[in-house]
Amino acid sequence: MKRRQFLTSAAVAGVAAGAGAPVLAQEKVGTIGIAIPSATHGFMGGLNFHAQDTIKRLQEVYPQLDFVLATAGNAGKMVNDIEDMVATRNISALVVLPFESEPLTSPVQAVKEAGIWVTVVDRGLSVEGIEDLYVAGDNPGFGRVAGEYFAQNLESGKKIVVLRGIPTTLDNERVEAFTAAIEGSGIEVLDMQHGNWNRDDAFNVMQDFLSKYSQIDAVWAADDDMAIGAMEAIAQAGRTEEMWVMGGAGMKEIIRRIADGDPQLPANVTYPPAQISTAIELTALKLVSSTPVSGRFIIGSQLVTPENAEQFYFPDSPF
Numbered sequence: 158m159k160r161r162q163f164l165t166s167a168a169v170a171g172v173a174a175g176a177g178a179p180v181l182a183q184e185k186v187g188t189i190g191i192a193i194p195s196a197t198h199g200f201m202g203g204l205n206f207h208a209q210d211t212i213k214r215l216q217e218v219y220p221q222l223d224f225v226l227a228t229a230g231n232a233g234k235m236v237n238d239i240e241d242m243v244a245t246r247n248i249s250a251l252v253v254l255p256f257e258s259e260p261l262t263s264p265v266q267a268v269k270e271a272g273i274w275v276t277v278v279d280r281g282l283s284v285e286g287i288e289d290l291y292v293a294g295d296n297p298g299f300g301r302v303a304g305e306y307f308a309q310n311l312e313s314g315k316k317i318v319v320l321r322g323i324p325t326t327l328d329n330e331r332v333e334a335f336t337a338a339i340e341g342s343g344i345e346v347l348d349m350q351h352g353n354w355n356r357d358d359a360f361n362v363m364q365d366f367l368s369k370y371s372q373i374d375a376v377w378a379a380d381d382d383m384a385i386g387a388m389e390a391i392a393q394a395g396r397t398e399e400m401w402v403m404g405g406a407g408m409k410e411i412i413r414r415i416a417d418g419d420p421q422l423p424a425n426v427t428y429p430p431a432q433i434s435t436a437i438e439l440t441a442l443k444l445v446s447s448t449p450v451s452g453r454f455i456i457g458s459q460l461v462t463p464e465n466a467e468q469f470y471f472p473d474s475p476f
């Protein structure tokens with residue numbers, strides 16, 4: 158009987174909030190802790206925006222839930238944030254996008270062992286099976302789609318360099334899928350280095366590549382912020398006409414240039430920062446209803462070219 162009454166009141170609250178009417182006071186049923194990286198680059202800026210927007214919206218829909226958001230510029234702070242959520246906020250669920258996979262694995266596992274629901278977003282943990290729910294873009298698909306484009310648009314013997322992200326499971330998945338997709342194409346990978354999904358780091362790595370290799374035909378930057386950093390280094394070296402660059406994630410500035418036919422940016426692969434909204438909403442559903450949400454929720458990656466770029470261009474987007 159209690160459960161039926163609770164679900165009924167939750168439904169009434171959702172309808173009232175959606176209609177703009179006052180929401181009846183309800184007993185709190187849980188707190189969702191959300192730990193994500195700081196907005197250090199474009200993708201994370203978009204992700205932070207969507208996290209804050211989703212929390213604001215769900216506070217109206219689910220007044221019986223509390224939300225606590227913490228952002229971190231390094232793995233150590235994220236660990237401290239999570240431990241503080243457990244110790245002082247008594248969270249019922251944790252939504253975490255690990256700053257790095259390895260340092261966050263044991264702390265998140267400790268949260269799970271404390272009986273708290275765990276949703277992991279985007280960057281997986283280094284041990285499988287800890288989380289109750291995993292929400293991410295299609296990381297193998299992200300690498301595969303990019304690799305297929307390279308294989309179809311570069312002749313055998315062409316030379317490329319690769320900028321990797323922060324050392325994480327998702328970066329491994331992307332690179333492994335990319336490598337598999339170009340296997341047998343005759344494309345030569347000259348070098349792979351971590352640019353950490355950061356413009357400045359990517360600029361420095363690309364400068365190193367340019368000084369080491371006299372011929373580079375294309376660059377897989379695997380991220381739009383890294384693509385911008387790499388293109389700046391290429392421009393400073395006066396080698397813009399020599400190579401094209403493929404980033405990823407669908408930054409609006411990059412998509413606009415693709416739509417306009419920029420030869421240096423022929424294509425992109427989508428990876429939406431709004432996936433954090435999906436993760437928070439599904440976690441909220443877990444706490445307020447009997448909706449089954451455990452498992453994996455994967456958002457597919459799509460190839461963006463000049464022919465379809467307008468479909469992926471959102472000028473009002475924060476990213």
